[in-house]
Amino acid sequence: MYPDKKVTMTARLDARVLTRELLAYNTINPPGMERACARHLGALLETAGFTVRYHEYAEARTSLVATIGGSDAKAPLCFTGHIDTVPLGAAPWTKDAFAGETDGDKIYGRGSTDMKGGVAAFVAAAVELAPHLARGPGLVLVITAGEEIGCEGARYLADKKLLGRAGAIVVAEPTGNFPYVGHKGLCWFEVETRGVTAHGSMPEVGDNAILKMARVIDDLGHFHFPVESHPVMGKPTMNVGTIRGGINTNSVPDAAAITIDMRTVPGIDHGHLCKSLQTLLAPRGARVRQLVDCAPLYTEPQTEWMQTVFEDCTPFLEGRPTPKTITFSTDGSDLKRGFGGGVPAVILGPGEPTLAHQTDEWCSLHRIEQSVDLFRNIARRWCDA
Known part of the structure; x- marks a missing residue:
């Protein structure tokens, strides 16, 4: 049964509940106004032991960069996602776009698939792993404002050199938990x-x-x-x-x-x-x-890290993934530039690509839970290697 309660800090943060909380913030872009949503996530991460920095490229257009751990020998793994959404559109919704209503396996709301479900999943995985990340390369979470209109938040972070280091990037955009090796510019x-x-x-x-x-x-x-x-x-x-x-x-x-x-x-x-x-x-x-x-984003499929991501994804799919690219663009290209270029990146998240920007947008609750497990496995492999 889907829990109907406020998130509390436990050993495992419920990503389904967090998705519902994030949907309650109206971050339709324009105007965006992501500050309150970003602060909510920042508070959860700070409680878990992350160092959180907020960056605004305009009034209330807030992105956050959260870090934990760190090593000179190996750069941290980056998880990233945006918290702004597109407008509701002209067609009437049959569900409340901001209430996180559920029907069976589906959670409805603007941004459920694109991409607050993905953000909730990697935040939940990061909070669970936090006690084990003080030593080693650690994680950097980049949660951006203003992606839907030109990747403004990510571009600001890259241009102002506010990102620090990363050795690889997981962009939690909607892919049905299939790992895509890039996208067109x-x-x-x-x-x-x-x-x-x-x-x-x-x-x-x-x-x-x-x-x-x-x-x-x-x-x-x-x-x-x-x-x-x-x-x-x-x-x-x-x-x-x-x-x-x-x-x-x-x-x-x-x-x-x-x-x-x-x-x-x-x-x-x-x-x-x-x-x-x-x-x-x-x-x-x-x-x-x-x-x-926005530049193209592409990682050669035979890259060692990409092959390990394919391996981690295989149990959640019908077979080992084959190299594919997604149709839409992401913050990944600007963040890759901000991290110094040459960083491998994968686009991987629980949302359904065909539901992005649609009326009555929804995301699978089961897929969100799968993503938590998947992101935890990818992070553990990176930090333990």
Whole structure:
């Protein structure tokens, strides 16, 4: 039976209860306002013996970095997750999005799958292991604000050099407890065209920015990425996601804009990508501006640590995992950069990838409990090796 009580510090923190507590914090981004949720987690970790530091990149946009143990010989293992969520959407929910309602094995709420269930699981595992981590490499937990819109919290921690050391990273995003070896990079661009307004009955007097944009979109169909494919990730992609222009029907529009979502693979430099777009579209008088920049995340599957993670995951799956990458981007690429690069990373958590951002989002309670066991095993192997 699912317990209906407040979390207390015991030998094993119940991750299901903690998930419910985290869901009660409305951290929809925008505006995020993750401070109260981060402080709640920080208090639990401090009680367990972690050293906790809070970092805000804007008012109440709070991330935390919690550490325990430490060794000069080996860097700690990092677990990471974000506590902001996406909006509820236009469709009505049949469950309270912030109450952690349960139905059988499912716990409902915005962020249950993406990814407060994952955060609760690694915090519970870390609290249980805390008494044994004073010596050795230990753990660093990075719990971030602002992931859903451009990984702002993780980028701030990396840019300000607030992360310290880590030897490997577990990103507890929703994967159904399947270990993914990486994800594509993410680049968002805005492309603008300008014209001259005029009365709609005299279009020859004006310069139509929307017609210019139509030619821009046609040109994008001829764009070629510098790397055509990756053996695990597949091909890079491009999608025109939004378009706007004009103020009324009977005027020649003097401005138009589109936004472009590009998903990239290793070997594609995002700065060069922006310059290539500008070169392609400059003859149309278009201006390109980069909005979001998240690098690809990839660890070679044959890496020794990745193979041990595959081994730890096997009992929870239908067989030994094969190398795969996830479709969405994560904080992992910024954190990897902040830890100095070259750090192996795996994306692994209890949530269901297909339920992220959905109405009536839910997470399996059984999977959350499995994740606690899985994360504990991964941490023990790292710290005892």
